[in-house]
């Protein structure tokens with residue numbers, strides 16, 4: 033049964049994690065959503081790196097788009113200081129942005145793409161040419177998300193229930209979303225009848241960001257504690273687990289938000305199918321397997337406190353890896369803008385990337 037597409041609330045079209053506005057980067061401040069809709073404006077490389085590190089903006093593709101605009105800021109500053117030596121001086125700026133967070137490969141990918149434009153040579157003021165490239169990266173990501181939404185929704189039987197983890201929507205990308213893009217497309221076409229979302233401790237991307245995006249669009253979502261995922265699967269109400277990723281290694285191993293690995297294990301145990309939705313910019317052939325992916329360790333305070341109030345007993349410490357690794361063998365479908373890879377492995381991913 034094809035449900036008529038919901039009246040587009042345009043939340044995902046209205047909501048942009050990152051925008052270039054009047055010569056500045058404008059970020060919606062994801063640290064304070066959903067209680068406050070506030071914006072942060074960036075004018076410098078230092079501000080860009082800090083905003084990525086502090087998760088004002090987060091989500092692998094959104095980080096990459098922000099980094100690309102950050103290179104425009106860097107070039108404007110370096111060219112103003114020395115029109116003849118800006119290409120040498122900007123190297124330190126690119127490195128500073130790239131170092132902001134280690135796991136999402138989109139950050140390094142975007143910096144490398146912008147560096148390629150610089151190294152190809154730009155006559156005169158570099159800002160116009162670099163801004164065009166950054167805007168292309170942004171537009172390509174949105175287009176990729178729309179295509180992935182359709183590819184992923186095609187895999188889902190009508191009336192299905194799905195579980196998602198973290199936030200992979202317009203707030204994590206250039207717009208529309210990866211896994212949440214599949215959920216948007218799947219809901220609009222009647223493939224998805226019920227959406228469950230993990231709250232995603234400790235940063236609560238699910239409870240704060242995914243719930244906000246879906247509620248803005250009238251897509252019903254039921255929040256669950258991360259620890260309830262396996263028991264929800266046991267109830268038989270979910271047929272797919274759909275997640276994004278921060279890096280896919282050459283063998284198909286998946287780096288994604290902490291909690292993804294245990295969800296994949298539970299899905300396989302219960303006979304559910306596990307879908308990973310990523311743009312090609314998230315696949316890193318230079319990283320051979322999951323063990324080679326750097327896992328960001330974040331502050332203990334994110335686990336020990338809640339809303340700025342300590343909840344863990346004094347004396348307790350915390351271990352707070354921001355990501356984990358799901359082996360490729362637990363992935364049933366890898367969805368990209370180029371199409372779907374079932375049971376991904378090294379050979380299939382190499383073939384996908386070679387297709388161009």
Ligand SMILES: CSC[C@H]1O[C@H](OP(=O)(O)O)[C@H](O)[C@@H]1O
Nearest residue numbers: 090091092200204276277288289
């Ligand atoms: C569309 S990829 C989003 C990806 O990024 C999130 O991590 P973080 O919120 O720490 O940037 C999470 O791993 C999501 O799957």
